[in-house]
Amino acid sequence: MTTDFVHPATVTSWQSPVDFYATLTRVIDALKQHGMTLFADIDQSAAAASVGLALRPTRLLLFGNPKGGTPIMVANAHAGLELPLKVMVWAASADDVRVDFLNPGPSLSALYGIDSAQVAGFGGVAKLLEAALST
Template sequence: MTVAAKCPASVATFRSEHGFSITVARLRGLLADKGMTIFVDIDQADAAAQVGMTLRPTRLIVFGNPKGGTPVMQANPASGLLLPLKALVWEDEARVTWLAIEDITSALVDGYGLDASVVEPLAKARALIQMAAARDPA
């Protein structure tokens, strides 16, 4: 049995029902469908190859929606250290694809002193990551 990489409790990890490339495409499509902006899509395996190293397929997708993030940063500019949101897609040694996203809402409320109602829209991103991993309904 393949298991996800060890992560802190704030990181939600999902095993994808799809291969790596399809998972990345599904995630990008879902983000676009929900009006999210993909600010950058970093191919970390390619970056490793550029310095003569190897890394299994790994992509970091940085995304968000200014309608959700701007009020957070207006309330506390330092919260911009956690924004925009990030999703990681990687393939493990058994060729199983995983997705992960960090739930930053607790950190924003507890650590940055923000009202939960301001950060609540950001919590919806977790469901999008989970949807990208899921098998399509029959």
């Protein structure tokens, strides 16, 4: 059963063909294989449990490539608020594991004046995440 949640147009959400932990492994492996640095792996469900609350399995990964992100932050220091990149792996239900990618490109261009050519590479990140789920 697929559960629908509202999300902005800058978020791409894919349904995974495998369980939560296999999905998480696929995503992390794909990022590392493509030269991304994993800056943080935040277990949001564990954080909820630490204060006595329940949350579906949810992991937020902060990642990026300093070669791509640094020039953006040089162009506008405030743009660092949109970086690093973010991907979330979560279980909407037992049979609906999702991968959500927040593409900062539109915000970086519209809100921070970053040239669209500098943010074009974020579309490639979405493609590599999608490919990781199809293997």
